[in-house]
Amino acid sequence: MHWKHALAGLAAMLTVAQSKIVELDWDITYTTANPDGLMERQVVGVNGKWPIPPIEANTGDIVRINAHNSLDWVTSLHAHGLHQNGTVDQDGAPFVTECGIPPGDSRTYEYHLDQSGTYWIHSHVMGQYMDGLRTPFIIHNTEDPYQGKYDEDITVTVSDWYHNDSRINAAWFLSTANPDADEPIPQSAVIGDQQNPSYSFEPGKTYRLRVINMSGFLTFYFSIDGHDFDIIEVDGEYTHPYNAKNVYLSVAQRMSILVKAKESTNLNYNMHFDMDYTQMDDPPKDLQVNYTAPIYYDRSHDKFAPSEDIAIKSKFDDFNLRSFWNMNAVDPDSQYNITIEQQFTTDGLNRGMVNRIPFIGSPTPTLFTELTTGELANDARVYGPQGNAYITKHLDMVEIVVNNFDGDAHPFHLHGHKFQIVARSTEQNQWYDGVNKVGKWNTESPVQRDTIRVQGYGFAVIRYRSDNPGTWLFHCHIDWHFLSGMGVVMVENPDQAQQSMPIDPKLAQQCIQQGLFASGNAAGKEGLDLAGAPSGIYLPKDKPLLTPDDS
Numbered sequence: 001m002h003w004k005h006a007l008a009g010l011a012a013m014l015t016v017a018q019s020k021i022v023e024l025d026w027d028i029t030y031t032t033a034n035p036d037g038l039m040e041r042q043v044v045g046v047n048g049k050w051p052i053p054p055i056e057a058n059t060g061d062i063v064r065i066n067a068h069n070s071l072d073w074v075t076s077l078h079a080h081g082l083h084q085n086g087t088v089d090q091d092g093a094p095f096v097t098e099c100g101i102p103p104g105d106s107r108t109y110e111y112h113l114d115q116s117g118t119y120w121i122h123s124h125v126m127g128q129y130m131d132g133l134r135t136p137f138i139i140h141n142t143e144d145p146y147q148g149k150y151d152e153d154i155t156v157t158v159s160d161w162y163h164n165d166s167r168i169n170a171a172w173f174l175s176t177a178n179p180d181a182d183e184p185i186p187q188s189a190v191i192g193d194q195q196n197p198s199y200s201f202e203p204g205k206t207y208r209l210r211v212i213n214m215s216g217f218l219t220f221y222f223s224i225d226g227h228d229f230d231i232i233e234v235d236g237e238y239t240h241p242y243n244a245k246n247v248y249l250s251v252a253q254r255m256s257i258l259v260k261a262k263e264s265t266n267l268n269y270n271m272h273f274d275m276d277y278t279q280m281d282d283p284p285k286d287l288q289v290n291y292t293a294p295i296y297y298d299r300s301h302d303k304f305a306p307s308e309d310i311a312i313k314s315k316f317d318d319f320n321l322r323s324f325w326n327m328n329a330v331d332p333d334s335q336y337n338i339t340i341e342q343q344f345t346t347d348g349l350n351r352g353m354v355n356r357i358p359f360i361g362s363p364t365p366t367l368f369t370e371l372t373t374g375e376l377a378n379d380a381r382v383y384g385p386q387g388n389a390y391i392t393k394h395l396d397m398v399e400i401v402v403n404n405f406d407g408d409a410h411p412f413h414l415h416g417h418k419f420q421i422v423a424r425s426t427e428q429n430q431w432y433d434g435v436n437k438v439g440k441w442n443t444e445s446p447v448q449r450d451t452i453r454v455q456g457y458g459f460a461v462i463r464y465r466s467d468n469p470g471t472w473l474f475h476c477h478i479d480w481h482f483l484s485g486m487g488v489v490m491v492e493n494p495d496q497a498q499q500s501m502p503i504d505p506k507l508a509q510q511c512i513q514q515g516l517f518a519s520g521n522a523a524g525k526e527g528l529d530l531a532g533a534p535s536g537i538y539l540p541k542d543k544p545l546l547t548p549d550d551s
Contacts, residue, residue: 031043054135119254179350234255342484
């Protein structure tokens with residue numbers, strides 16, 4: 001045996017020997033909080049408390065969350081960024097991998113950690129995580145390639161913050177009272193889920209800051225006065241060090257940076273988070289869009305360095321990052337071309353859609369249809385006319401071309417995988433037809449991540465290996481947009497999934513308890529009789545199709 005293989009085997013055995021079960025009992029409850037200091041409101045917490053404590057574990061551990069739903073509506077937990085390889089039923093996506101936990105009921109989520117990096121956990125039910133049901137999920141690894149390069153590890157979260165309950169905002173957003181599909185405007189932002197957060201640096205030390213955007217809507221631009229930093233990780237994937245002074249984080253994106261502290265304590269410095277106010281339609285003039293948190297070198301004085309706030313003018317582009325593992329892209333085996341946009345549909349609403357069809361969850365979760373319909377599971381029709389199912393073959397290198405016909409950027413997240421970013425538009429009104437290359441391309445060690453910001457009136461091309469049988473959402477992570485239909489489901493290798501994945505009886509029971517189905521096609525029936533599945537919500541036949549130039 002080669003010595004490297006022997007060492008690798010020993011390391012694997014040591015990891016198993018040192019692994020542990022991290023077991024948490026979460027009673028998902030209401031409580032109250034006032035994190036922005038402007039209004040106390042009802043929030044969704046755990047065990048009567050909020051914020052929810054971060055989860056920390058090590059690669060090789062098992063994290064087990066015994067979740068009980070004490071709310072008055074359904075809930076779920078999604079570990080954002082975990083591959084869930086072989087455990088797709090733990091993904092926590094209602095209408096796709098489960099029906100959700102009904103009020104008064106419970107289920108256990110179990111995560112077998114074969115990854116490391118910066119993640120977060122959140123509800124995947126209609127806007128619910130904007131009510132507070134989210135927290136960082138940090139997975140440490142003794143084989144971290146940057147181990148020893150920093151002295152302290154600090155997690156910093158940011159999120160937009162609403163004073164209304166998400167159900168109130170959702171009902172207004174997806175209604176005829178909102179014909180322009182204007183997203184609800186948050187009342188503020190919170191850093192670290194607290195009022196007046198602050199951080200401390202010691203001269204000469206190097207800090208790893210894990211920055212997480214846990215928003216439901218807005219991109220934030222991040223910088224630190226007087227400091228530059230090296231980006232070393234995005235979305236749980238390590239990068240070669242990339243020096244920057246400011247960056248953006250779209251909804252659901254994460255980033256680890258290494259910051260070297262100054263040698264002097266003569267000045268303190270501000271950390272900046274600036275809302276991307278261009279996303280908002282007619283924001284109120286008194287809305288605060290720039291937020292700061294002090295970094296103290298010396299708390300005995302209030303002398304701060306001059307502001308270098310960029311106010312969203314960053315030229316940062318994550319396309320320029322390179323994977324630490326130097327893995328080149330390879331030619332795709334299959335290609336899926338999708339367009340994203342917002343338009344009026346036959347139900348009188350302005351909806352988000354993919355390929356001009358809004359995703360609307362069916363009474364049978366997509367996974368249960370995949371596992372119970374035999375050979376028919378390889379026919380996209382079985383998942384329903386609004387199920388937006390795309391079937392991929394086992395081990396194919398899948399290329400997804402995303403053309404954004406909307407003027408705003410959209411953060412698209414793929415469950416169950418990391419993907420390589422191989423192309424991106426370089427100007428507005430630039431789209432890729434899947435053949436004739438435009439924009440900028442890179443196949444040498446492209447950055448990998450699980451959430452990509454697709455530019456307004458532009459495109460992005462991603463590639464991933466279809467090596468994880470199951471059903472995986474690919475959707476806009478702006479919760480208002482996913483609520484209105486901006487998503488698809490990548491159905492991976494139904495034949496292999498059926499051989500290896502039985503349906504959990506508890507999850508089947510929870511579907512039936514809610515009047516839904518745990519087997520059959522999208523309507524809970526055999527064959528292609530889809531009466532009862534969502535259908536008919538499309539563009540009106542008498543309305544001309546909106547083209548990019550008309551947007």
